[in-house]
Amino acid sequence: MTRTKATATGFVAVLLWALLALFTVGSAPTPPLLLNTLAFGIGGVVGLVWAAVTGSAAQMRQVPLRVYLFGTLGLFAYHLMYFSALRLAPAAEAGLIAYLWPLLIVVFSGLLPSEKLRAGHVIGAILGFAGAALIIGGGGTGLNTASLSGYLLALLAAFTWAGYSVLSRLVGDAPTASVAVFCIGTSLLSFPLHLMFEDTVLPATMVGWASIAALGLGPVGFAFYVWDIGCKRGDIQLLGTSSYAAPLLSTLVLVAVGISAPSMTLLWAALLITGGALIAARASFSENR
Template sequence: MQLQTPRLTRTTWHGAGAAGLAVVLWALVPLLVAAAGSVPPLRLSALALLAGALGTLPMAQRRRRTEPPLAQRHGVAVYGGVSLLVAGAVGACFASLSLAPAAEAALITYTWPVLFLLASQWLARRRLSPATLAGTGLAFSGGALLVLPQAMAGGFSGAWHGYLLALAAALCWALYSLACQVPGWRLGERMPHLLLIASVITGSASLLLEGVSEMPSAPALLAMAALGLGPYGIAMLAWDYALKAPNGRHLGNLAHGVPVLATLFLVVSGVTPPDWRLPVAALLVVAGSLTASR
């Protein structure tokens, strides 16, 4: 006799597994960008987003259900505005990793859950709770721990441009997360189209700002494919699935572990030298995110 697992239990465990997979794949972004070598960031963004669009197409088609099409004004907001947010988030993230130390830029980028909480709470209540403000202060103190020593020692250098771009990427991801909450938009099932439009946007910007360069090497192409299929393909669909699970509200807190995992991957792989400030800053970001989400 075969025991039957209740459907709700299976869905809960599937949601937890999908959330864990997304967190691990997102934490690999800085490492994969480093593996891509000297490919210009906008070109890297365009090719990675194209790979993500192709990789998510069959999965998104299987999940599609019959529903009325988007209204025209919603279609412009989704395919225009959300695609632009994805292009800005990925392009700014990759550019920040090329201009600033990878671990520091990644930690600043991964403050986006705090920015999302700030924006969503303000839109819902028109006020910010003390826990949210305290969590925001904790999270950004982690970034300050990394940035301020360099600022005091070397002043404004090229790394500052990277830090600002990392903050811009965090803001874009926070706004994208807000867009995911809009009823009826169902961004998970429109992911291939959004990634394809974002690829066209970043590709056009690359031609204008970076010009035409030689063909990337085989390892760089593999890194691009891994970026597209993993963090900006499978991970985004897995996260969308996880948030729709019965315990989706609790699974959302797993995103706060991304900066710790990203820092660990960079140090273990030798891309970033060990520094006592990195784990302390990562823990501050995580603690701030958890405090703000209470």
């Protein structure tokens, strides 16, 4: 697979992740750890099918344990924080903050061998964080304390996923199908913690169950396998900057279905985060000419 095809493959995950907030909201009132258990259980099955179809199941036995531990903890931590954030704060606003991870990927990737951080990446980062600050500050009306915990969890989630994506290049060369073990590990790790810390609350409607199934099949299933290919074989800076389409698409979906109300704060935050992406993307394109 060429670097260009791998980058395009990774971008399929971005399109699927644009639906992550929608399905997370639809899965309410399922608590975060239980949602991790159910969605990643489905995602793990998707991975096993992927391994069977691609003939890579045998390669999974050669993967070092440290790689499986790294992947499992990365998926577990990010989604626990993300699901919790969307339970504690407005979905569109928390989702936009969590979607700072593409910008952070660009910044962090500048630390990798053979990669270079340019001025455009830094400017894009400043704009992106300005958009997040606008949300947390309540659009200039004062600190939004009611949703602050959710916003902070979303910010931590962004740092976690960016770090996971960049460091995945350094922890070892593992087949993409090994992500199935990450998903199954996340599900198995989440279940006992759910029993310890949460009440079991399952969806009461078909919409809730369909949302959980859609999460497992798409944003926390197939998306990880194509993302893994993009991160390891594609242009990670270009992939990271192209990922800025996700926050705008995610916000538009939430507004279109009536989950989030349009507002000037939401508009400006989305424009700042997306604008930062465009500037950072231009810097990457200039570097690759």
